[in-house]
Amino acid sequence: MNTSETKPKLITRDWLAIERTKLANERTFLAYFRTAIVFLGTGITILKIEIFNSMKPFGVILITVAPIILSIGIVRLIYVRRLIRKHYNA
Secondary structure (H helix, E strand, O other): OOHHHHOOOOOHHHHHHHHHHHHHHHHHHHHHHHHHHHHHHHHHHHHHOHHHHHHHHHHHHHHHHHHHHHHHHHHHHHHHHHHHHHHHOO
């Protein structure tokens, strides 16, 4: 069997669909990143502003959750990227 028969060439529509999928994956990661930054900034603000003294435990929780959210986003980005490459061989 010839290698050109086992791996058909992608037409433009299919190639564009793969690119859209890759870009969607990156946008999803950026949403995780934005969420982590907002959690971190809000947590730091709560800890620094004296008006929010009663909410300090909530600020600590936000600061703790931010890296977890970012880690989930990174793991998901890498997992989906590998899945796309494996599926489309691109």
